[in-house]
Amino acid sequence: MKKLVKTLSLLLAAAFVLAACGGAPEAPPEPETVTVTGFDGSEIDISIPQVEADKTNVAFVYVGVIGDAGWTYAHNQGREYIEANGENMHTAYIEAVPEGADAERVIRSLARQGFDVIFTTSFGYMDPTATVAEEFQDIDFIHISGQKKAEPNFGNVFGALEEMQYLSGMAAGAKAAEDGSNRVGYIAPFPIAEVIRLSNATALGMRATCPECVMDIRWIFTWFDPVKEREAAESLLDAGATVIITGADTPGPVQAAADRGYTGIAHNSTESCNGLEDSCLGVPYWNWGPVYLDIVEASVAGTYTPEDYYGSVADGMVGFLGFMEGEEPLPALPTEVIPLIEATLADMEAGLFTRFDMFTGPINNNQGEVAIPDGYAMTQSDLEGLSAGYMDAFGIADRPACEVCMDFLVEGFDETAEIPPLN
């Protein structure tokens, strides 16, 4: 038996060696990326993630697949932006990397290959990125959506999508008033500060255009699950909502609303409402490209210093579909709300109405109790809900803890809505 096992392994190894010897050494003339047309007509790039000599090599680690038309799609747009607009840049990515067992290995293998900048684009990559960044101090690591940073090469990036959610709320409120339902549904992935912040911003926006409107919420405990997202949308519609806003990744909730002749607002990328334009009021989306390119260029110049970078619409990092340069408001949007949104957006771009203004007291919670006292403007730590317990658990030492922490639902949410218990 031992002999057989040996033969088996030898043959299998031989097959690989054969394959390797056949091509690897003389690889350069081969293109590393080829484009094929998929069965559905979409174009797919097949690529081998490896560095190219004499170029600035940038790698991305994605939690989802680039075809998700959502979170990962938006990051991939950012990657393509670097390749198209940067000077002498080569980019590569590895998609569908689970946050648990594989993240650290994948990040480390990219570092070993010699990529110059590595972006890790999911919250769960925070600790693995920190670990690898410590080992490879000549490579810059940028983590998205976390709060950790370390000298000299580990920083983080996130942005104020809540500002765009506020605009979503304005659009939804106007539409719900037009529908006569005065009820908007919100699909919330996880009871974490980020999601609560976005939900609250949406509710505040809704009340700005429709003071009678009420927002209903469903927690689905996933970022990406077509079935659960759709079920949540159906449940909200059943409860009387006529506009569905999703904070998760797929356009399923918008589809669910469209199927009943109602409208919705999708999330994350410019493509999130593709094919549903007639039933879509807009999309708060990410525009990572310019910020990514700035970071890579700073890294090349040797001037990058780790920071907590928090972008906003002022620096073009986020947008609201239909209102940015070169875009037209979507047809389902009530015409009377369009100038209101345009004006608010202009104030945001001018720095006259930012997230801090949005969350300035007095603001009550949905039980009618004071949540933000009169005159108090929430700080960045407040907005991010940086509790002492959270910072302790993740080893974040250089940020002040929140005082009015983002752990409540604002007035505008249905009285019965609540945040599932946090620990």
Added chain:
Amino acid sequence: MTAEYAVQMRGITKRFPGVVANDNVSFEVKRGEIHALLGENGAGKSTLMNMLGGLYRPDQGEITINGEAVYFSSPRDAIKKGIGMVHQHFMLVPTQTVAENMVIGASTGFWLSPKKLYADIAAVSERYNLPIAPDAKIWQLSVGEQQRVEILKTLYLGAKILIMDEPTAVLTPQEVEKMFVTLREMTKNGHTIIFISHKLDEVLSIADRITVLQKGKVSANVAAKDVNKAELAKLMVGREVLFRIDKEAAKPKDDVLVLKNVSANNDRGLPALRSLSLNVRAGEIVGIAGVSGNGQHELAETLTGLRHVTDGVIEINNTGIQNQPPLAAIDQKVAHIPADRNGMGSAPTLSLSDNLIMKSYRAAPVRKGWRLLNAVARNTSEDLIKQYNVATPSIDVEARLLSGGNLQKLILAREISAEPTSIVAVTPTRGLDVGATEAVHQRLISERDRGAAVLLISEDLDELLSLSDRILVMYEGQIVGELPPDEDRIDEIGLLMAGGVQEAQA
């Protein structure tokens, strides 16, 4: 085209690793005749017939059916040419019904009409006088009933040439007679029958011609009327054979196996044993006669702990073992030679050595603490293989590759080598050739003489008469009579087996 010969096999050679099973064998059967194929186990009868049935392919040689050269790559091809095979090991799906088994292999199209199917089956079974319930599941049937299904199935599939492997082994003398009538009827209707057997009397009374195989070669091809029993036996075995076993009178001692008012159900949940009582003493062989399906199977299983009793007491060596796990009976040194050698008596894909230690692995010398000593197991096995004349190239062969006779020798070796205080033997020579049968019989008698209590359950009256010291007749789960093993009273036994209680006692 009407050829004289239904089957012609010329120059057939078939090799298996290490064995030449058929060596340049020629075998010819005329249309409408009953042709017996005789030979010891391992002589190559089954191999030859498996090639005719499409299960194996010859290495050399050719086969013609009704004058037409044929090549079979599966049993389906053979069925298409009208060849049906009733196997020694039944090829039935246990979890399906009789009717479902009948249509496996039939070209019935996609839709089945159960009504028509049942009617067809009833018609065939009536025509050949082989009664069967079409909706019974195979696993619920006795061995004899299963064989009936096999025969019916081949007829239902339209076989013109029937190969029957030991067809009478499970039948009563009366049933055998009836079956012979059926077979003769079939030949008149144009069927050709190849009858594989080792029972010389039967072969002489039913066959028109006889081909004898010995060690893979044809040793004779004769008309039945031109030979006698002794000559045939010699052609088969290559030496003179004793037909009657010489044994001393039994010297029975204390009761070893005792059943008191035992009742038990069969697999269908119906009563199979009805308040049955019997006892077997050390040093005697008690034979149980009966038509298959009258509770013999259940009797053997209750005695060996494999079946729960609903009432009554089973004592072995004065220890109650009813409704205890099978190990309780094994601990009382009850040896069990089961009817189903493949399904129960052996682990088919394990080696002979693994099969031989199946009962002895729990104790020294094979076991040592948590370990089994493979070297000891192998040595013991080698010895047993020699001692019991199991023909095999090595002890590493898988048990399923042994012929019926050799497998039975293996089971005997395992069961008897443990020096049991009692032996429950169920149809122990079914399907075995004269040589192997003789060996089994000798073993059982020497075990008796050693002091074992032997319960012999058999459907072969000759066997019961020649081995038993007492014969109990079983009918519908009860003992309906006890007789001495006297050949003159064979009709009486037959009547009791058929349920004729009153007349027999009169």
Added chain:
Amino acid sequence: MIRFRLERRETTSRWLPIFTTIGAVLVALLMGAILLAYGGLNPMVAYGQMFKVGFAESYSVSDTLVKSTPLLLAGLGVSIAFRMRLWNIGAEGQLLMGAWAATGVALFILPETTPRFIMLAAMSIAGFAAGAFWGVIPGWLKAKMGVNEIISSLMLTYVATFFINYFVFGPWAVGGFPLTKKFPRNAWFPRLLDWADAIPFFRGMTAHIGFFYGVVAAILLYILFKHSKWGYELKVIGDNPEAARYAGMNISRTVILTMVISGGLAGLAGMSEVAGVVHRLQENFSPGYGFTAIIVAWLARLNPLAMIIVAYLFGGLLVGGDAIQPAGIPLMIQGMIMFCVISAELFTKYRIRIKRNAPLTEVSHG
């Protein structure tokens, strides 16, 4: 006219399954190559890169060991049950439960200051026990009530997923995120990089002693299968339960014991993942190792020693898979290998015969 047809083999050589397995892998790689070439990518470059990343880089051994550790442990667990034709396909659930129990011990039962050896031993025992418990439920149901273990073990996997999620979303969550806090250092398996100061080559090498657990388990199982009373009973029950009952074997007890060990090893795989790699419990921390382990067990034909090699090669295939993007491409190649290996089973039982018109001039292509 030529026709092809399948014929049942009369005998099967012991070499045949091994060659068909290798052949199937090669055929799958060839099919993958054709598809890659159709896509315009030189398959040699793609395979070369996969091989390089999975096997040939200086750190490949370490990375591949990490990946193959849970496959080996869970694969061994699965193979024990499969040996007695007990279809435990719930290794994933048993793995999750093992990880859960180990996490509970590391974070909530033993104090942070517990010495490393005691901490890891306690976690190992807890992981094994929880996996064993999760395995013994279908085992018990099967033995005592005849419940189909395929269904029950699979369903229990879903139960385990929800059970774990309850903890990582609820009482064990940190800041609302579906993960626990990190284990204290004493609850980490020793890794190669722990010795990087002394041996610089080990820098960044995360191979941990979990693989060693797997090798020890494989050798132990090999010995048990071959030399123990239990191994023998397993073999007989697997081959013919009726014969086993006839031989006085206690089938229920053996089924339960087997599921204890089967589930326990899968649980140990989960423990080793959290102690060796993730260092916390989180949602979806296992990318289906328990299911992949079934494939590994089949590829190794349930032989524990072969499992070490097969798990390693399969781990390399998974690691090498990152070398081609998008991720669907390597997944497709891996799927193709599975498909071919399972299809190739056919050729261990049947042969192809080319049939021409004249019946007696057959050519056999065995």
